Amino acid sequence: MPPDAIEVRSLSKTYDGLFGRNKQRALRDVSFTVPRGAAFGLIGLNGAGKTTLVKALLDVVRPTSGNVLVLGGSPADPKVRARIGYLPERLYLPPRWKPSEVLASVARLRGIDRAEAEIRRQLGRVGLGPATERPVGDFSKGMKQRLGLAVALLGAPELLILDEPSDGIDPVGRVEIRAILKEEVARGATILLNSHLLSETERICERIAVLADGRLLTQGALRELCGSPTAYKLRFSRALSEEAAAALGVTLSEEPGAYRCEAKDPALLNALIDEARRRGAEFVELRPDMRSLEDLLQSLLGKPS
Numbered sequence: 001m002p003p004d005a006i007e008v009r010s011l012s013k014t015y016d017g018l019f020g021r022n023k024q025r026a027l028r029d030v031s032f033t034v035p036r037g038a039a040f041g042l043i044g045l046n047g048a049g050k051t052t053l054v055k056a057l058l059d060v061v062r063p064t065s066g067n068v069l070v071l072g073g074s075p076a077d078p079k080v081r082a083r084i085g086y087l088p089e090r091l092y093l094p095p096r097w098k099p100s101e102v103l104a105s106v107a108r109l110r111g112i113d114r115a116e117a118e119i120r121r122q123l124g125r126v127g128l129g130p131a132t133e134r135p136v137g138d139f140s141k142g143m144k145q146r147l148g149l150a151v152a153l154l155g156a157p158e159l160l161i162l163d164e165p166s167d168g169i170d171p172v173g174r175v176e177i178r179a180i181l182k183e184e185v186a187r188g189a190t191i192l193l194n195s196h197l198l199s200e201t202e203r204i205c206e207r208i209a210v211l212a213d214g215r216l217l218t219q220g221a222l223r224e225l226c227g228s229p230t231a232y233k234l235r236f237s238r239a240l241s242e243e244a245a246a247a248l249g250v251t252l253s254e255e256p257g258a259y260r261c262e263a264k265d266p267a268l269l270n271a272l273i274d275e276a277r278r279r280g281a282e283f284v285e286l287r288p289d290m291r292s293l294e295d296l297l298q299s300l301l302g303k304p305s
Contacts, residue, residue: 003072005159005190006034011066013052026052028214039191041205048211050194071158082110085157089164091148095137099128099147103154112155122150125180141168163194178203198293210300217300227290234259235285244279260289
C-alpha cells in the first residue's frame with residue numbers, strides 16, 4: 001500500500017529574531033496525515049502558521065524539529081518536488097511573456113518532453129485558450145491566477161499544493177476551478193488547499209485541519225467535524241402542520257423552510273420520508289445537517305457565531 005501523500009510528525013518551526021531575540025514560534029508540535037487521492041483543506045486565521053507549514057512541505061523552510069514526508073520521500077529531494085504542482089499566494093509572472101512561454105519554461109524545469117499539447121490542454125482547461133498571444137502584463141488578477149493554476153496542473157502532478165487558488169476569481173470562475181480540482185481528484189491526485197474562502201474549502205475538500213497560533217486544533221473528515229452521521233435536513237414543498245411534524249419526529253431548523261431529523265440508518269430515514277409522503281407532504285430536498293466551517297472555526301477559537 002503506498003504511503004500517505006503527506007505525513008507531518010511533531011513539526012515545529014521557530015524563526016530567530018534580530019541577534020537571536022524576539023523569537024517567533026510559527027509551528028508548535030503539529031502532526032497530521034493527508035491520504036493519497038484526498039482533497040484536504042488547511043484553515044485558520046492570519047498568523048496561524050499555514051504559510052509556514054506549506055513552505056515546510058515544499059522545503060522552502062526547514063523545521064526546527066519534527067519530520068515531513070511528501071509522497072513517501074523528503075521534500076528536499078528534487079525527484080519528489082518534480083511530482084508536486086504548486087500555486088503560491090503571491091504569484092510573480094514575467095509581464096512580457098505569453099502564457100505558453102510561461103508554461104514552456106516550467107515544462108523544461110520539470111523535464112516534460114514535447115509539452116506543446118499539454119500546454120495547450122492546460123491553458124484551455126483554465127479558460128485562457130483565447131488569450132495565448134497576449135502578454136501576461138495585460139492580464140487581470142483573475143487571469144493571472146488562472147495561469148498560475150495552469151502552471152500547477154502542468155504534467156499531471158501527484159500532489160497539488162494550492163495557496164488561495166480562487167483569489168481574484170469571479171463567482172463563475174470559482175465554479176470552473178472547483179470543477180477542475182474535482183477532475184484532478186478523480187484522476188487520483190491529492191490536493192492540499194490553503195484558503196481563507198471557507199465556503200470554497202467546504203465545496204472542494206472532504207478533510208480539513210485547523211491551525212491557530214501554530215498549533216493544530218483539530219483535523220479529520222468534514223462530515224465528522226461539522227455534522228453528525230445521523231442528522232439530516234429535509235425540505236418539503238410546503239410547511240408541515242405541527243401535528244405532522246410531531247408525528248414524524250422532525251423539528252424546524254434555523255434555516256427557513258427546512259426541518260431537522262435524526263435517523264440512525266438509511267432504513268429509518270426512508271421510513272420517515274415515506275410517512276411524510278403518506279401524510280401528503282411533497283419531499284423536495286435531503287442533505288446532511290452540517291454547520292459551516294465558519295461556525296466550526298469560531299467555536300474552536302472560543303468566539304461567538
